[in-house]
Amino acid sequence: MDQIYNGPGGAITLLKMTMPRILVLGKNERDLSPIAASVAGLSHFVTSAWDLNSLSDAVANGSPEIVVLDMRVGPGALAYTKDLVANYDQVAEAPRLAVVEGIDFNELSSKYLDDFILYPYEASELALRIARLLSKSQSAKSGVQISVDGLVIDTESFEVTVDGRQLALTFKEFELLRFLAAHPGRVHTREALLNQVWGYEYFGGLRTVDVHVRRIRSKLGIRHDNLIQTVHGVGYKFVS
Numbered sequence: 001m002d003q004i005y006n007g008p009g010g011a012i013t014l015l016k017m018t019m020p021r022i023l024v025l026g027k028n029e030r031d032l033s034p035i036a037a038s039v040a041g042l043s044h045f046v047t048s049a050w051d052l053n054s055l056s057d058a059v060a061n062g063s064p065e066i067v068v069l070d071m072r073v074g075p076g077a078l079a080y081t082k083d084l085v086a087n088y089d090q091v092a093e094a095p096r097l098a099v100v101e102g103i104d105f106n107e108l109s110s111k112y113l114d115d116f117i118l119y120p121y122e123a124s125e126l127a128l129r130i131a132r133l134l135s136k137s138q139s140a141k142s143g144v145q146i147s148v149d150g151l152v153i154d155t156e157s158f159e160v161t162v163d164g165r166q167l168a169l170t171f172k173e174f175e176l177l178r179f180l181a182a183h184p185g186r187v188h189t190r191e192a193l194l195n196q197v198w199g200y201e202y203f204g205g206l207r208t209v210d211v212h213v214r215r216i217r218s219k220l221g222i223r224h225d226n227l228i229q230t231v232h233g234v235g236y237k238f239v240s
Contacts, residue, residue, distance in 0.1 A: 020134055021062055023091060024048045025055075025081045026070030035070055035099055035119075042127050055084060059091060063196065066133045067094045072101045072119055078110060088192070095133040146181045148240045151224055153178055167219045172197060176212050180228060184240035187231045209236070 022044045026032045032048045040046040047058035058064075067085070071077040078098075085091040098108065098116040108116055114136070117129050146153040150163040158174055160167045169177065175197045180188065188196075190206040198208070213236055217225035229239050 019043055019045045020066070021045050021047070021064045022066045022068060022130070023058055023064035023094070024068045024070065025084060026050055027073050027077065027080060029054070031073070032070055035068060038121075038123065038126060039068060039130070041123065042130065044130070049084070052084070055088065055091070059088060059195075064091060064094050066130060067091060067096045068130075069096055069098045069113070071098045071107065071116075074102075075107070078107045078112065082112065087189070095136055097129055097133055146178070148181060148184070148227065148238075149224065151181075151220070151227065153181055162220060162224055169216070169219060173212055173216050173219075176209070177216050177228075180236065180238035181240075184238050187234055187237045189235040193235065 022039050024032050024036045024039060024046060025048075026035075028050050029048065032050060036046050036048045047064070049055035049058040069077070069081050095114040096112065098113050099119050099121075100108065100116055101119050107113075114133060115129050117126060144154065144156050146155070152161045153174075154160070155178060158171075160169055160174060160177065176193065179193070179196050190209045193209050194206065213228055213230075217228060220227065227239055229237050231237055
């Protein structure tokens with residue numbers, strides 16, 4: 001989503017929304033509305049999803065930093081949302097906050113959830129819990145080095161070495177390798193990789209990902225090229 005304003009000299013300028021992205025998930029659009037409204041009121045960019053079509057639309061323009069799950073509908077809500085996001089890597093990576101009315105300790109004890117809040121809630125409590133999860137999300141992304149089997153990726157200097165040998169990677173090659181290595185064992189579709197590395201405004205085809213993976217493997221060399229594995233019919237994963 002873009003915001004339009006009158007810039008200097010009266011020119012119309014498009015600004016990308018810089019506020020944190022939060023995705024609200026549940027079983028139906030009507031029930032999600034009050035939760036989405038209260039989250040948006042905390043100056044967050046909010047999208048909502050209740051089925052595969054709405055989820056595809058919700059993540060088309062960027063990945064969420066936090067996912068808020070509406071679990072007020074009772075048993076089965078957690079399983080429903082798990083199934084809904086199963087094929088969306090960019091959603092599955094985000095910390096999760098459950099909104100509940102009654103306390104079901106069986107579901108709330110799930111490691112899938114990072115926190116929960118009782119409905120109805122105070123805006124101040126919601127703001128605090130979201131702020132904590134945002135901090136956790138940002139901390140998880142701030143690692144300086146990723147090291148695997150002689151491969152070292154320095155995310156601050158943008159340098160990559162293999163057994164002490166520095167690799168000459170383009171910026172996109174570096175970003176693709178860094179993203180894959182930061183999520184070892186997780187399979188990423190080509191669509192998800194395009195979204196994460198190139199951004200939703202990129203209009204190139206899925207073959208772009210294949211070309212960059214092939215170049216990275218060539219530069220890694222025979223001993224390390226199998227760190228990036230092809231999952232046929234799906235995409236790629238990094239093996240640590």
